[in-house]
Amino acid sequence: MGYAEVSLFGDQGKQTVNLMKSIKSLNEFVIKFANVNGTGSASANNMFAKAIFRMGIPVSPKNIFPSNIQGLPTWYEVRVSEKGYLGRRGGVDIVLSVNPQSMPDDVADVLPGGYFIYDSTKPLDLRLVRDDVNYIGIPLTEMCAREYKDPRQRLLFKNVIYIGALAALLDIEFAVLTDLVRSQFKGKEKLIAPNIGALELGHRYVSANFECPLGIRVERRDCVGDSILIDGNAAAALGSIYAGATVAAWYPITPSTSVVDAFERYAKRLRIDPGTGKKNFAIVQAEDELSAMGMVIGASWNGARAFTATSGPGISLMSEFLGLAYFAEVPAVLFDIQRSGPSTGMPTRTQQSDVLAAAYASHGDTKHVLLFPSDPKECFDLAIEAYDLAETLQTPVIVMSDLDLGMNDNMSPPFQWDPSRKYKRGKVLNTEQLDAMERFGRYRDVDGDGICYRTIPGTHPSKGAFFTRGSSRDEWAIYTEDGDKYADNMKRLLLKWETAKNHVPAPELREANHATDIGIIYFGTSAEATHEALDYLANEGIYCDALRIKAFPFCNMVNDFIAEHEQVFVIEQNRDAQMRSLLLIECDAPPGKLLKILEFNGMPITAGKIRSEIKRQLPGPAQVTPLRKKTES
Amino acid sequence: MSYFKPAFRHPAAPTNSLGYHEDDYEGSLSTLCAGCGHDSVSGAIVRACFELSLEPHRIAKISGIGCSSKTPTYFLGNSHGFNSVHGRMPSVATGANLANRDLTYIGVSGDGDTASIGMGQFAHLVRRNLNIVYIVENNGCYGLTKGQDSATSDVGSHSKKGDPNPFESIDLCAVALQLGADFVARSFSGDKEQLVPLIKAAISHPGFAFLDVVSPCVTFNNNQGSTKSYEFVREHMEATGTVDFVPMHQEITTRYEEGASQEVCLHDGSVIHLRKGNNEYNLRDRQAAMGAIEQHKAEGQILTGLLYMDPDSLDLHSVVDTSDRPLNSLTEEELCPSLQALDNINESLR
Ligand SMILES: Cc1ncc(C[n+]2csc(CCOP(=O)(O)OP(=O)(O)O)c2C)c(N)n1
Ligand code: SF4
Ligand SMILES: [Mg+2]
Numbered sequence: 008m009g010y011a012e013v014s015l016f017g018d019q020g021k022q023t024v025n026l027m028k029s030i031k032s033l034n035e036f037v038i039k040f041a042n043v044n045g046t047g048s049a050s051a052n053n054m055f056a057k058a059i060f061r062m063g064i065p066v067s068p069k070n071i072f073p074s075n076i077q078g079l080p081t082w083y084e085v086r087v088s089e090k091g092y093l094g095r096r097g098g099v100d101i102v103l104s105v106n107p108q109s110m111p112d113d114v115a116d117v118l119p120g121g122y123f124i125y126d127s128t129k130p131l132d133l134r135l136v137r138d139d140v141n142y143i144g145i146p147l148t149e150m151c152a153r154e155y156k157d158p159r160q161r162l163l164f165k166n167v168i169y170i171g172a173l174a175a176l177l178d179i180e181f182a183v184l185t186d187l188v189r190s191q192f193k194g195k196e197k198l199i200a201p202n203i204g205a206l207e208l209g210h211r212y213v214s215a216n217f218e219c220p221l222g223i224r225v226e227r228r229d230c231v232g233d234s235i236l237i238d239g240n241a242a243a244a245l246g247s248i249y250a251g252a253t254v255a256a257w258y259p260i261t262p263s264t265s266v267v268d269a270f271e272r273y274a275k276r277l278r279i280d281p282g283t284g285k286k287n288f289a290i291v292q293a294e295d296e297l298s299a300m301g302m303v304i305g306a307s308w309n310g311a312r313a314f315t316a317t318s319g320p321g322i323s324l325m326s327e328f329l330g331l332a333y334f335a336e337v338p339a340v341l342f343d344i345q346r347s348g349p350s351t352g353m354p355t356r357t358q359q360s361d362v363l364a365a366a367y368a369s370h371g372d373t374k375h376v377l378l379f380p381s382d383p384k385e386c387f388d389l390a391i392e393a394y395d396l397a398e399t400l401q402t403p404v405i406v407m408s409d410l411d412l413g414m415n416d417n418m419s420p421p422f423q424w425d426p427s428r429k430y431k432r433g434k435v436l437n438t439e440q441l442d443a444m445e446r447f448g449r450y451r452d453v454d455g456d457g458i459c460y461r462t463i464p465g466t467h468p469s470k471g472a473f474f475t476r477g478s479s480r481d482e483w484a485i486y487t488e489d490g491d492k493y494a495d496n497m498k499r500l501l502l503k504w505e506t507a508k509n510h511v512p513a514p515e516l517r518e519a520n521h522a523t524d525i526g527i528i529y530f531g532t533s534a535e536a537t538h539e540a541l542d543y544l545a546n547e548g549i550y551c552d553a554l555r556i557k558a559f560p561f562c563n564m565v566n567d568f569i570a571e572h573e574q575v576f577v578i579e580q581n582r583d584a585q586m587r588s589l590l591l592i593e594c595d596a597p598p599g600k601l602l603k604i605l606e607f608n609g610m611p612i613t614a615g616k617i618r619s620e621i622k623r624q625l626p627g628p629a630q631v632t633p634l635r636k637k638t639e640s
Numbered sequence: 641m642s643y644f645k646p647a648f649r650h651p652a653a654p655t656n657s658l659g660y661h662e663d664d665y666e667g668s669l670s671t672l673c674a675g676c677g678h679d680s681v682s683g684a685i686v687r688a689c690f691e692l693s694l695e696p697h698r699i700a701k702i703s704g705i706g707c708s709s710k711t712p713t714y715f716l717g718n719s720h721g722f723n724s725v726h727g728r729m730p731s732v733a734t735g736a737n738l739a740n741r742d743l744t745y746i747g748v749s750g751d752g753d754t755a756s757i758g759m760g761q762f763a764h765l766v767r768r769n770l771n772i773v774y775i776v777e778n779n780g781c782y783g784l785t786k787g788q789d790s791a792t793s794d795v796g797s798h799s800k801k802g803d804p805n806p807f808e809s810i811d812l813c814a815v816a817l818q819l820g821a822d823f824v825a826r827s828f829s830g831d832k833e834q835l836v837p838l839i840k841a842a843i844s845h846p847g848f849a850f851l852d853v854v855s856p857c858v859t860f861n862n863n864q865g866s867t868k869s870y871e872f873v874r875e876h877m878e879a880t881g882t883v884d885f886v887p888m889h890q891e892i893t894t895r896y897e898e899g900a901s902q903e904v905c906l907h908d909g910s911v912i913h914l915r916k917g918n919n920e921y922n923l924r925d926r927q928a929a930m931g932a933i934e935q936h937k938a939e940g941q942i943l944t945g946l947l948y949m950d951p952d953s954l955d956l957h958s959v960v961d962t963s964d965r966p967l968n969s970l971t972e973e974e975l976c977p978s979l980q981a982l983d984n985i986n987e988s989l990r
Contacts, residue, residue: 235990245982254738277977278975280974285963288962295760297728297731298760301730301734302731305724305734306735306967307735308732308736310740310968311740327728328725426978465698465720468695471697472717474721474722
């Protein structure tokens, strides 16, 4: 292998960028942008992903960013996959590098035969030259210096120029890009022409200097249907709007902040009282997460739908209150956008490592309903579900998203809303019902399902008032420290937990095409990578049934699934196999049966990892083929 | 064990304008130590609500944890109550008030609950000017955990345990003033004459109303050497003036001599009369109030009464511009946007 005509300095006539072993691919590749934080690269990079999406090709962009406002390296990795694989693939085919700081690592990242596109204003450090990589130099800084006077413009347009260059190199339809510019700058028309000009500049430069397109390129397809591209946090916020949430209390923390930001954005559009111009919502930035949770509990106790959004450190601080809400049976909705721990850990990297902390948050015997969305549509749907469940079950409900889902644009089916759907406000007594009652007992299990009737303060002049406290009360809400009464109440809460199993969303089963004894349990953002891995494994003759958990408590289907398979791999993104532990605690599964597949380096799990882990852990080739025939049905 | 009060009412017991008797505002029998100051505060709350003719079910009482925070069980039995977690009453009250701005909120806390574990929430509640009456039943110690010094205990004061407190005390009225509270008062559980009108004025105030009520703990901090004992407070209490509260629509029956009183008119038409005592200063002068508190402290005196008030206070709802109707009363139709709006959002994401 050697150089074909590799351009290091990029301007001596037209170059053919072509190694003997250049990667050739149509609509299947990974490109990574290496930028400097705070240089305005995000909007240009988004434009790239959106352009591919608008050409009908599935994309999955991921921001890989430091906990920093300006100056440190930041990356934007986009997987383009006509086959619709949206999980992180691993490996990079093309690097677009405008950050000298991270260049050595970025060069090393490129797969053999891949492409390294860089700013060639300064000559490339020869130590960075690999003979199995194609180098494409574009003098971005020089072009900007020539073209723009204002230093801010030089910085910003550099990003737009490289998108224009990519359009030529990868064969992106130019009209798609210009349309995007037009819609992005709607209302700021003056900016449209210069942006298109910058796109053209990049396009012209590479068209004149390189053989375009490259071996890797895109071509219009019809593979995205009516999908949308949105981050999970905005989706959860929109779900909260449709669910009728009126009170939001929060304390800023990455990666959850954008939930409340988006809620405010949508609420200002959709929740202003038409008559008075006043807000049909209230958002309070609390002094800390304890307070945020207290506000949610106070508002929910008083009959409003309320939520907070946080991440692991906030869950720790909210724990005392979560316990109170569990015992006092006050609804509450909490979005936990998980990240790597601890507070001073890697706050901008993804993980699913709050599973146990959330499931059993607080002291005393407590357990909480958890929901696990895996794409933006589910963030929307499960947000709505969370309010219904919290009020139906009169308990906190925690929506377990993560940074990967929450902060990245994810391709998703469109949001749907059934206008005939009614909010499930649960067992709340109104004035007439109270009137018809002899005596109201807040904690009496009238229906035998563990869920009692509640009242909202201010409802009835003489009936329905009660004193809310954690425990030490009888079923009439009268103070008592009688141990038997305490125990009875605890048993009723357990009965309510059983009832919850019938209310929470059921898991999603994907059966293999062949009968198999291998099961896979997965949840949340491991979904895309798992589905891709299942395809690879099936091609190799390894068949697995897969069950995606959407909620805790686990319903019987989860027990049955474990019972029906010889080995069950539990795929999750944390070190301690927390979901596996939860399954062991709650499902009576034999520990040896549940095998771990873990990713905990802060990056989303890949299909490759899942596939190789399954193959590594399967006992032997004999196990790989089905042991028993599935009974036909 | 639960305690029930004997249901006996004097046939001639008076009713208020709603037809309620005073005992309609009472709660279950107190389980606090006999003589505990907190019980007197409960009594004053009962009297104030009765005299103001508030609908009991339109009052919400919220507390933290402590002997003081237990008291909401012992007053307003027909009102909803919430005994939350230690030091966090402010946040629960904030959420509750955001959900329904139309109820009257009475927050009850202790000096431990507010000045230590809950100091952060207290400070931010003041800043947000939540419309609530915030009562600290201040006994200078942690009653419920058996008498440890609290952060409001004065330097050198000692409880029954005997060791003088070496640390500077926190004056919650001064803190509230500094953080912008528009109604700040101090009183004494043993002075119902002063306490009841102050509570009434606090309830009528449109924003955050703070009442620091010295309320002796007979069991752990009522000894010689304590600056929070009945005896000490009685001997060292000085009032800014005598407070009369005249609710809206009620005729003023007392005659006030020209120049002998300050009047504050509230937006609902109620009037507070402060009959001048020895310590007069302009009630609307925050700095003067701070100065007066400091000066009395330096002299070993406790300044009580209404210390500061601004009736033009704008509460949290006014600041964040929420709907005039309680948020918890908005219907699904009003809250849930249309399907068309969702379709437009979908379209914008393609
Ligand atoms: C998180 C937490 N820590 C500690 C306690 C124990 N505790 C209960 S009451 C109390 C002090 C109460 O003091 P104060 O608020 O002054 O009320 P008082 O009993 O004096 O009226 C403490 C420390 C608790 N309930 N919760
Ligand atoms: S311990 Fe003190 S504060 Fe608690 S009830 Fe007894 S006297 Fe009151
Ligand atoms: Mg105390």
